[in-house]
Amino acid sequence: MHNPFDLSGKTAIVTGANTGLGQGIAVALARAGAAIVAVGRSAMTETERLCREAGARFHGVEADLATLAPIERIVDEGARFGGRIDVLVNNAGVIRRADAIDFTEADWDAVMNVNLKSAFFLSQAAARRMLADGQGGKIINIASLLSFQGGIRIASYTASKSGLAGLTRLLACEWAGKGINVNAIAPGYFVTNNTQALREDPKRSAEILGRIPAGRWGDPADLGGAAVFLASSASDYVHGIVLPVDGGWLAR
Numbered sequence: 503m504h505n506p507f508d509l510s511g512k513t514a515i516v517t518g519a520n521t522g523l524g525q526g527i528a529v530a531l532a533r534a535g536a537a538i539v540a541v542g543r544s545a546m547t548e549t550e551r552l553c554r555e556a557g558a559r560f561h562g563v564e565a566d567l568a569t570l571a572p573i574e575r576i577v578d579e580g581a582r583f584g585g586r587i588d589v590l591v592n593n594a595g596v597i598r599r600a601d602a603i604d605f606t607e608a609d610w611d612a613v614m615n616v617n618l619k620s621a622f623f624l625s626q627a628a629a630r631r632m633l634a635d636g637q638g639g640k641i642i643n644i645a646s647l648l649s650f651q652g653g654i655r656i657a658s659y660t661a662s663k664s665g666l667a668g669l670t671r672l673l674a675c676e677w678a679g680k681g682i683n684v685n686a687i688a689p690g691y692f693v694t695n696n697t698q699a700l701r702e703d704p705k706r707s708a709e710i711l712g713r714i715p716a717g718r719w720g721d722p723a724d725l726g727g728a729a730v731f732l733a734s735s736a737s738d739y740v741h742g743i744v745l746p747v748d749g750g751w752l753a754r
Protein backbone atom coordinates (compact mmCIF):
# COMPACT_ATOMS: atom_id res chain seq x y z
CA MET A 503 0.00 0.00 0.00
CA HIS A 504 1.25 3.51 -0.83
CA ASN A 505 2.63 5.26 2.23
CA PRO A 506 2.23 9.05 1.83
CA PHE A 507 4.90 9.66 4.47
CA ASP A 508 7.56 7.60 2.66
CA LEU A 509 10.62 9.65 1.66
CA SER A 510 12.47 6.88 -0.19
CA GLY A 511 14.40 8.29 -3.13
CA LYS A 512 14.18 11.86 -1.81
CA THR A 513 17.11 14.06 -0.85
CA ALA A 514 16.77 16.49 2.06
CA ILE A 515 19.11 19.33 2.97
CA VAL A 516 19.01 20.12 6.70
CA THR A 517 20.96 23.11 8.02
CA GLY A 518 22.40 23.10 11.53
CA ALA A 519 22.11 19.33 11.61
CA ASN A 520 25.04 18.54 13.92
CA THR A 521 22.99 18.85 17.12
CA GLY A 522 19.62 19.68 18.68
CA LEU A 523 16.50 20.01 16.58
CA GLY A 524 18.38 19.84 13.27
CA GLN A 525 19.83 16.49 14.24
CA GLY A 526 16.40 15.25 15.38
CA ILE A 527 14.88 16.32 12.05
CA ALA A 528 17.70 14.81 9.95
CA VAL A 529 17.36 11.47 11.72
CA ALA A 530 13.56 11.46 11.36
CA LEU A 531 13.81 12.19 7.62
CA ALA A 532 16.50 9.50 7.29
CA ARG A 533 14.26 6.97 9.05
CA ALA A 534 11.48 7.87 6.62
CA GLY A 535 13.83 6.97 3.75
CA ALA A 536 15.45 10.25 2.67
CA ALA A 537 19.12 10.75 1.81
CA ILE A 538 20.48 13.51 4.05
CA VAL A 539 22.66 16.50 3.18
CA ALA A 540 23.66 17.92 6.57
CA VAL A 541 24.88 21.51 6.47
CA GLY A 542 26.72 23.35 9.23
CA ARG A 543 29.87 24.79 10.70
CA SER A 544 30.56 21.95 13.19
CA ALA A 545 31.44 18.27 12.70
CA MET A 546 28.42 16.13 11.76
CA THR A 547 29.90 12.92 13.21
CA GLU A 548 27.01 11.91 15.47
CA THR A 549 24.32 12.88 12.98
CA GLU A 550 26.11 10.93 10.24
CA ARG A 551 26.26 7.84 12.46
CA LEU A 552 22.56 8.08 13.38
CA CYS A 553 21.46 8.63 9.76
CA ARG A 554 23.59 5.77 8.46
CA GLU A 555 22.24 3.50 11.24
CA ALA A 556 18.79 4.37 9.87
CA GLY A 557 19.98 3.08 6.49
CA ALA A 558 20.22 6.51 4.86
CA ARG A 559 22.82 7.89 2.45
CA PHE A 560 24.57 10.86 4.04
CA HIS A 561 26.65 13.81 2.89
CA GLY A 562 28.02 16.58 5.11
CA VAL A 563 28.58 20.12 3.83
CA GLU A 564 30.76 22.41 5.92
CA ALA A 565 29.28 25.90 5.75
CA ASP A 566 28.96 28.97 7.94
CA LEU A 567 25.55 30.52 7.28
CA ALA A 568 26.47 33.85 8.89
CA THR A 569 27.01 35.08 5.32
CA LEU A 570 25.59 34.19 1.91
CA ALA A 571 28.99 33.03 0.63
CA PRO A 572 28.28 29.25 0.92
CA ILE A 573 24.71 29.29 -0.46
CA GLU A 574 25.39 28.25 -4.07
CA ARG A 575 27.96 25.67 -2.98
CA ILE A 576 25.40 24.09 -0.63
CA VAL A 577 22.78 23.60 -3.35
CA ASP A 578 25.43 22.52 -5.87
CA GLU A 579 26.80 19.86 -3.53
CA GLY A 580 23.32 18.81 -2.44
CA ALA A 581 22.11 18.38 -6.02
CA ARG A 582 25.28 16.57 -7.08
CA PHE A 583 25.00 14.16 -4.15
CA GLY A 584 21.26 13.56 -4.36
CA GLY A 585 20.54 14.00 -8.06
CA ARG A 586 18.12 16.75 -7.10
CA ILE A 587 17.01 18.64 -3.99
CA ASP A 588 13.58 17.48 -2.86
CA VAL A 589 13.46 18.99 0.62
CA LEU A 590 15.15 21.95 2.32
CA VAL A 591 14.91 22.42 6.08
CA ASN A 592 16.08 25.86 7.24
CA ASN A 593 16.90 24.95 10.81
CA ALA A 594 20.21 26.68 11.62
CA GLY A 595 19.60 29.48 14.09
CA VAL A 596 21.16 31.55 16.83
CA ILE A 597 19.85 33.58 19.74
CA ARG A 598 21.31 36.56 21.65
CA ARG A 599 19.93 37.71 25.00
CA ALA A 600 20.02 41.30 26.29
CA ASP A 601 17.52 43.93 27.43
CA ALA A 602 16.09 45.80 24.44
CA ILE A 603 17.42 49.05 25.89
CA ASP A 604 21.00 47.74 25.65
CA PHE A 605 20.68 45.57 22.53
CA THR A 606 23.66 45.98 20.17
CA GLU A 607 23.81 46.14 16.39
CA ALA A 608 26.21 43.17 16.46
CA ASP A 609 23.62 41.02 18.29
CA TRP A 610 20.95 42.22 15.88
CA ASP A 611 22.95 41.36 12.75
CA ALA A 612 24.32 38.04 14.02
CA VAL A 613 20.81 36.70 14.56
CA MET A 614 19.08 38.23 11.54
CA ASN A 615 21.83 37.06 9.16
CA VAL A 616 21.58 33.38 10.10
CA ASN A 617 17.91 33.06 11.07
CA LEU A 618 16.34 35.15 8.31
CA LYS A 619 18.70 36.33 5.56
CA SER A 620 20.48 33.02 4.94
CA ALA A 621 17.19 31.12 5.27
CA PHE A 622 15.65 33.28 2.54
CA PHE A 623 18.55 33.09 0.11
CA LEU A 624 19.03 29.36 0.64
CA SER A 625 15.31 28.91 -0.04
CA GLN A 626 15.71 30.98 -3.21
CA ALA A 627 18.69 28.92 -4.39
CA ALA A 628 16.95 25.62 -3.64
CA ALA A 629 13.69 26.76 -5.25
CA ARG A 630 15.52 27.69 -8.47
CA ARG A 631 16.71 24.04 -8.64
CA MET A 632 13.29 22.66 -7.69
CA LEU A 633 11.61 24.76 -10.39
CA ALA A 634 14.24 24.05 -13.06
CA ASP A 635 13.22 20.39 -13.51
CA GLY A 636 9.53 21.06 -12.83
CA GLN A 637 9.31 18.52 -10.01
CA GLY A 638 8.85 21.04 -7.19
CA GLY A 639 9.80 20.30 -3.61
CA LYS A 640 9.28 21.03 0.05
CA ILE A 641 10.75 23.85 2.10
CA ILE A 642 10.40 23.76 5.88
CA ASN A 643 11.42 26.72 8.00
CA ILE A 644 12.06 26.24 11.70
CA ALA A 645 10.18 29.12 13.27
CA SER A 646 9.44 29.51 16.99
CA LEU A 647 6.81 30.45 19.55
CA LEU A 648 8.42 33.88 19.05
CA SER A 649 6.78 33.82 15.60
CA PHE A 650 3.54 34.34 17.58
CA GLN A 651 4.64 35.93 20.85
CA GLY A 652 6.92 38.75 21.95
CA GLY A 653 9.21 37.14 24.47
CA ILE A 654 11.68 39.15 26.55
CA ARG A 655 15.37 40.06 26.11
CA ILE A 656 15.61 38.50 22.64
CA ALA A 657 14.76 41.38 20.30
CA SER A 658 16.57 40.15 17.19
CA TYR A 659 15.43 36.56 17.72
CA THR A 660 11.76 37.56 17.95
CA ALA A 661 12.14 39.80 14.90
CA SER A 662 13.84 37.01 12.95
CA LYS A 663 11.31 34.32 13.84
CA SER A 664 8.29 36.59 13.28
CA GLY A 665 9.91 37.51 9.96
CA LEU A 666 10.43 33.86 9.10
CA ALA A 667 6.73 33.16 9.63
CA GLY A 668 5.86 36.02 7.27
CA LEU A 669 8.41 34.83 4.75
CA THR A 670 6.93 31.32 4.93
CA ARG A 671 3.55 32.73 3.93
CA LEU A 672 4.98 34.94 1.18
CA LEU A 673 6.99 32.11 -0.39
CA ALA A 674 3.98 29.80 -0.14
CA CYS A 675 1.89 32.34 -2.04
CA GLU A 676 4.54 32.71 -4.77
CA TRP A 677 5.47 29.03 -5.16
CA ALA A 678 2.39 26.97 -4.20
CA GLY A 679 1.18 27.04 -7.79
CA LYS A 680 4.58 25.83 -8.97
CA GLY A 681 4.74 22.65 -6.92
CA ILE A 682 6.77 23.88 -3.99
CA ASN A 683 5.26 23.63 -0.52
CA VAL A 684 6.67 26.19 1.89
CA ASN A 685 5.68 25.68 5.52
CA ALA A 686 7.15 26.19 8.97
CA ILE A 687 7.31 24.35 12.26
CA ALA A 688 7.16 26.36 15.48
CA PRO A 689 8.85 24.31 18.20
CA GLY A 690 7.94 25.07 21.78
CA TYR A 691 10.56 24.74 24.53
CA PHE A 692 13.01 21.96 23.64
CA VAL A 693 16.08 20.66 25.43
CA THR A 694 18.94 21.89 23.20
CA ASN A 695 21.91 24.29 23.37
CA ASN A 696 19.53 27.10 22.36
CA THR A 697 17.65 26.86 25.66
CA GLN A 698 20.57 26.06 27.96
CA ALA A 699 20.57 29.53 29.56
CA LEU A 700 16.82 29.30 30.24
CA ARG A 701 17.08 25.83 31.74
CA GLU A 702 19.94 26.94 33.99
CA ASP A 703 17.80 29.80 35.39
CA PRO A 704 15.71 28.01 38.08
CA LYS A 705 12.98 30.68 38.14
CA ARG A 706 12.49 30.92 34.33
CA SER A 707 12.82 27.17 33.96
CA ALA A 708 10.06 26.50 36.52
CA GLU A 709 7.83 29.21 35.01
CA ILE A 710 8.17 27.68 31.56
CA LEU A 711 7.57 24.11 32.67
CA GLY A 712 4.53 25.19 34.66
CA ARG A 713 2.96 26.61 31.48
CA ILE A 714 3.47 23.58 29.25
CA PRO A 715 0.27 21.49 29.27
CA ALA A 716 2.23 18.35 28.34
CA GLY A 717 4.16 18.80 31.57
CA ARG A 718 7.64 18.40 30.05
CA TRP A 719 10.12 20.13 27.78
CA GLY A 720 10.32 18.82 24.22
CA ASP A 721 12.90 16.32 23.04
CA PRO A 722 14.35 16.81 19.52
CA ALA A 723 12.73 13.51 18.50
CA ASP A 724 9.33 15.12 19.19
CA LEU A 725 9.73 17.22 16.02
CA GLY A 726 10.29 14.26 13.72
CA GLY A 727 6.68 13.52 12.85
CA ALA A 728 5.90 17.12 11.86
CA ALA A 729 9.05 17.31 9.76
CA VAL A 730 8.30 14.05 7.93
CA PHE A 731 4.71 15.19 7.33
CA LEU A 732 5.78 18.52 5.82
CA ALA A 733 8.56 16.86 3.78
CA SER A 734 6.30 14.17 2.31
CA SER A 735 3.45 13.92 -0.18
CA ALA A 736 1.08 13.70 2.83
CA SER A 737 1.28 17.53 2.93
CA ASP A 738 0.95 18.22 -0.80
CA TYR A 739 -2.04 20.57 -0.29
CA VAL A 740 -0.59 22.26 2.81
CA HIS A 741 0.92 25.68 2.11
CA GLY A 742 2.09 28.56 4.28
CA ILE A 743 1.29 27.14 7.70
CA VAL A 744 3.30 27.60 10.87
CA LEU A 745 2.71 24.32 12.71
CA PRO A 746 3.28 24.52 16.48
CA VAL A 747 4.88 21.48 18.11
CA ASP A 748 4.85 22.87 21.60
CA GLY A 749 3.30 20.48 24.13
CA GLY A 750 0.19 22.68 24.06
CA TRP A 751 1.94 25.98 25.01
CA LEU A 752 -0.06 28.13 22.57
CA ALA A 753 -3.33 26.51 23.56
CA ARG A 754 -2.87 27.71 27.12
Ligand SMILES: NC(=O)c1ccc[n+]([C@@H]2O[C@H](COP(=O)([O-])OP(=O)(O)OC[C@H]3O[C@@H](n4cnc5c(N)ncnc54)[C@H](OP(=O)(O)O)[C@@H]3O)[C@@H](O)[C@H]2O)c1
Nearest residue numbers: 518522523544566567568593594595646691692694695696
Ligand atom coordinates in the same frame (compact mmCIF):
# COMPACT_ATOMS: atom_id res chain seq x y z
N1 LIG B 1 15.33 24.65 21.40
C1 LIG B 1 14.18 25.28 21.34
O1 LIG B 1 13.44 25.26 22.32
C2 LIG B 1 13.75 26.00 20.09
C3 LIG B 1 12.48 26.55 20.08
C4 LIG B 1 12.04 27.20 18.94
C5 LIG B 1 12.85 27.29 17.84
N2 LIG B 1 14.10 26.76 17.86
C6 LIG B 1 14.90 26.88 16.65
O2 LIG B 1 15.33 25.61 16.25
C7 LIG B 1 16.51 25.74 15.47
C8 LIG B 1 17.55 24.79 16.02
O3 LIG B 1 17.92 25.22 17.32
P1 LIG B 1 18.31 24.23 18.50
O4 LIG B 1 17.34 24.43 19.58
O5 LIG B 1 18.53 22.86 17.99
O6 LIG B 1 19.64 24.94 19.00
P2 LIG B 1 21.15 24.56 18.81
O7 LIG B 1 21.42 23.25 19.46
O8 LIG B 1 21.89 25.77 19.27
O9 LIG B 1 21.30 24.37 17.24
C9 LIG B 1 21.43 25.44 16.35
C10 LIG B 1 22.03 24.91 15.09
O10 LIG B 1 22.25 26.00 14.17
C11 LIG B 1 23.62 25.96 13.79
N3 LIG B 1 24.13 27.25 13.45
C12 LIG B 1 24.12 28.38 14.19
N4 LIG B 1 24.77 29.36 13.57
C13 LIG B 1 25.22 28.84 12.40
C14 LIG B 1 25.98 29.36 11.32
N5 LIG B 1 26.43 30.62 11.32
N6 LIG B 1 26.26 28.55 10.28
C15 LIG B 1 25.83 27.28 10.26
N7 LIG B 1 25.10 26.72 11.26
C16 LIG B 1 24.82 27.50 12.31
C17 LIG B 1 24.33 25.39 15.00
O11 LIG B 1 25.63 24.98 14.70
P3 LIG B 1 26.75 24.97 15.85
O12 LIG B 1 26.47 23.79 16.71
O13 LIG B 1 28.01 24.85 15.07
O14 LIG B 1 26.62 26.26 16.60
C18 LIG B 1 23.39 24.26 15.36
O15 LIG B 1 23.56 23.19 14.49
C19 LIG B 1 16.92 27.20 15.55
O16 LIG B 1 16.49 27.88 14.39
C20 LIG B 1 16.17 27.68 16.78
O17 LIG B 1 15.92 29.06 16.73
C21 LIG B 1 14.57 26.12 18.98
